Amino acid sequence: MKIRFPERGRSGRSVVTIKNLEFGYEDELLVNRANLSIERGEKIAIIGPNGCGKSTLLKLIMGLENPSGGEVLLGEHNVLPNYFEQNQAEALDLDKTVLQTVEEVAEDWRIDDIKGLLGRCNFKADMLDRKVSLLSGGEKARLAFCKFMVKPSTLLVLDEPTNHLDIPSKEMLEEAIREYSGAVITVSHDRFFIKQIVNRVVEVKDGHLQDYVGDYNYFLEKNLEAREKELEREAELDEKAPKVKAKSKMSKAEKEAQKKQKRQAFQAAKQKSKGQKNAKRWN
Numbered sequence: 001m002k003i004r005f006p007e008r009g010r011s012g013r014s015v016v017t018i019k020n021l022e023f024g025y026e027d028e029l030l031v032n033r034a035n036l037s038i039e040r041g042e043k044i045a046i047i048g049p050n051g052c053g054k055s056t057l058l059k060l061i062m063g064l065e066n067p068s069g070g071e072v073l074l075g076e077h078n079v080l081p082n083y084f085e086q087n088q089a090e091a092l093d094l095d096k097t098v099l100q101t102v103e104e105v106a107e108d109w110r111i112d113d114i115k116g117l118l119g120r121c122n123f124k125a126d127m128l129d130r131k132v133s134l135l136s137g138g139e140k141a142r143l144a145f146c147k148f149m150v151k152p153s154t155l156l157v158l159d160e161p162t163n164h165l166d167i168p169s170k171e172m173l174e175e176a177i178r179e180y181s182g183a184v185i186t187v188s189h190d191r192f193f194i195k196q197i198v199n200r201v202v203e204v205k206d207g208h209l210q211d212y213v214g215d216y217n218y219f220l221e222k223n224l225e226a227r228e229k230e231l232e233r234e235a236e237l238d239e240k241a242p243k244v245k246a247k248s249k250m251s252k253a254e255k256e257a258q259k260k261q262k263r264q265a266f267q268a269a270k271q272k273s274k275g276q277k278n279a280k281r282w283n
């Protein structure tokens, strides 16, 4: 069974326009005269360090925070956002059952398809009539995700959607996003997920939005600092679990960057040992 995000027609070409946007909490300026235009069909990852304002940017796009300067405009034609918040699970109605929770938002879905979706997210048949109040934290998160999957839209706004998902559900989400013809804006720390789905990367840096019109590998090619961080992260992963990432799964750019880093490390070590030898000679 293929799971798709239900699309409600097609939006106009212009989906989101951010103009000279300014916003901050208390005296911390998070967004500083930022500009960005998002069009139908674009799949964008918003990335940047913890606390730089990625979730806040999504809230501004959704109109849940008011800019202190500039504006965020949704396109005029049929822009219907479907927003997946980080704390979505907390907003579930505890008195409803698992099946009722999804059924009430799934306008065009057959009941068997809803059950199929819930099954794919690990809700076995005997759980469908269970009250939400009895679910574990992880189950609530997966249920919130199913509720999100069935809602019709032309724009998906996702904040860390892969948290709490197992690998089959993540793959289902990736496939559904690839097939979606509307626009997608996602914040995610899951590099693998981002690599699978995005065709544009926007980096939040010192309140500005740096635009990379290409996929995640393009972003790494263009951004030396990010590439170095990525290599450090990979080295850490390799140390913890040496076989987590097979070399064959690396992109050409990643392999080249890794080779370059090894060369540099080798040269640095050589210089250091030369320096030590010289120091010995002088002493």
Ligand SMILES: Nc1ncnc2c1ncn2[C@@H]1O[C@H](COP(=O)(O)OP(=O)(O)OP(=O)(O)O)[C@@H](O)[C@H]1O
Pocket: 025, 026, 030, 048, 049, 050, 051, 052, 053, 054, 055, 056, 057
């Ligand atoms: N309602 C609020 N009131 C005051 N400060 C807030 C509020 N919401 C967020 N912040 C602060 O604003 C900053 C940006 O938060 P935000 O959640 O947008 O960052 P983020 O880039 O999404 O972070 P992460 O990657 O850790 O999820 C943080 O320092 C956060 O503590």
